[in-house]
Amino acid sequence: MSSSRRATIGDVARRAGVSKATVSLAYSGKRPVSEATRQRIFEAAEDLEWTASESARALAMSRTATIGLVLARSPEVISTDPFFPRFIAGCESVLAEAGMGLLLSVVATEEDETAIYRRYATGRVDGVILLDVQTGDRRPALMRELGLPAVLLAPSPAAAGLDDAGFDNVGDKSEDEVETTAFPVVLAENAPAIRDLVSLLVEAGHRRIAHVSGPLRYVHATERRNAFEAAMLEHGLDPSLVVDGDFTAASGRSRTLELLDREPRPTAIVYANDVMAIAGLSLARSRGLLIPEQLSLTGFDDSDLAAHLSPGLSSVSTRADEVGATTARTLLATLAGVAVPITRVDGPTVIARGSIGPPSDLD
Amino acid sequence: MSSSRRATIGDVARRAGVSKATVSLAYSGKRPVSEATRQRIFEAAEDLEWTASESARALAMSRTATIGLVLARSPEVISTDPFFPRFIAGCESVLAEAGMGLLLSVVATEEDETAIYRRYATGRVDGVILLDVQTGDRRPALMRELGLPAVLLAPSPAAAGLDDAGFDNVGDKSEDEVETTAFPVVLAENAPAIRDLVSLLVEAGHRRIAHVSGPLRYVHATERRNAFEAAMLEHGLDPSLVVDGDFTAASGRSRTLELLDREPRPTAIVYANDVMAIAGLSLARSRGLLIPEQLSLTGFDDSDLAAHLSPGLSSVSTRADEVGATTARTLLATLAGVAVPITRVDGPTVIARGSIGPPSDLD
DNA sequence: CTGAAAGCGCTTACAG
């Protein structure tokens, strides 16, 4: 706008008295360039404020320096889930360093999601990150159909397609050929933290412990619920006090209402995320229950609020930023042709706070 | 991967027995194409599963079909602020329809932010959206330097550069020329909602009302604080009960602690966002205060939790999704060459819930 | 209504 038009590699080459190829090579370092000419080139580029056009590079190299991420959740849940922004921030930190960008899409329906991936495959991104694995997830198959490199964030080995869970992340096997690799996975197990949470409550003296799950179409929600049930059984306790939530505050409130009306009342509730737990905690309090004396509660996500409620909400730190960074790194490695079949990251860890205590004998 | 290589426009042209130009024109509609050939072309394209390469179009048309958004906040605050995800979802809904993508960046420092914009200008995006206006914001100047079309979301006319607030969004004037237009602004005023909130509290009988602000480098935080003070003065009340928060739960808690220790204690607190209000509410309750009898509280954002706490948290709906959609639409119009100097959107509106009530005489 | 050709701004074999 201010200065006429943007400089091109041709302008730089002319000013430095070299060919366009040499300018290109001086920057990419894909072939040696004498120190003298390199200097002249860099100076010329600086004078002209030149930087290579990404569009031109994209066409010439058939790589976009962009990776794609689609969030397929209701705006309501997205806005409430601290995982996404932290995960994205983690991705960004490694992508930025690699000079890559992140193309983000938010969709409501599965149809829209498929459409987006098709557009992505149209030379828009070099690869994608797959979050929120669902049972029977079709995205892995779609990615293969589109030839779109992808990395999957999975909450359990089963979700990673490592054993048969009806999930389609197994490589194609054809007769005499070697089995092709299923695409790369970052594994952040959810189960251990839930077990720890249950143990903590049991040790504190709780026997009637309930669980408010997330939407069970998500493998991570199922995984948390299964872990809850397994842990209860291990302790010889009744694992059937499970109600289905959907990660929203509304469901946290209504499911808690339901649980508090049971006879006998549970003395502790394990929620599948913080938002539901906070709504539940607030409700219990408004009912006059003392926290944690009459009701202990735990969340999942370790949202900013958890630590600063009074009492603090015991929760599970998912280290979403680290997970995001690792996932991005894994995708970059994949794009670079390095085979990374599976990367384990430290699982989420429990953070105990005031919302957990021994059950009182009052009730 | 599965099928050899992606089809190109050449393949489609050959199969349809026409020139590449005709294929291009059949899709763009920039010139009439006979119905018969159009049919043949579409069929050929379908057979070959062809869609135009975005990289090639980007180079040929010098437009990337991508807009950029950079979030420059600490991961902590981002993860807690429901505005961003909703705003982004709103943008997406109009961008997707227009076949455009959203390139998202998250940065920590101002340096990184500048670097990102420079990369953006390198043929990565067609324009950008500017959020979180700060006093003395340098981005408008930077955008002009880079020749990057932009639209600014402003919480007040002053922040939009509509009057002198030390903000650099005025057009260049040179001698005899017409004053060039400052770049487009979407205006969503914050002040009216805060005034409404104060009025509501005053009508309920409150006299000692406090405010916990956001970080004052943000114009929207300053705007909310100023509106609070102005409203208090209008009602003939002492406007000096203002403490500085930073939008985090931690600050919500500590500032509330401070306010509750004052003598006399405020009977109501207006927080600059929901997270601080929720932390404050929780603290007040743990101190044994009855809500709203002994303390009324209000938030800002209308986060998912607000409606489902017990009592519900009175808040301000920012309609972030609509604002996002409008902002995106404004940017698209700008890119299309339509001049849209300023677009007003419905300001945020108050939602009264149980956290507001008449002050009791108990204390 | 349609085609042949040039051009967008890079990168990369191919020669030297």
Add this chain to the structure above:
DNA sequence: CTGAAAGCGCTTACAG
């Protein structure tokens, strides 16, 4: 160590 040329896959004047 360097240059001339072809190519990436589109779009868009220019002719007809």
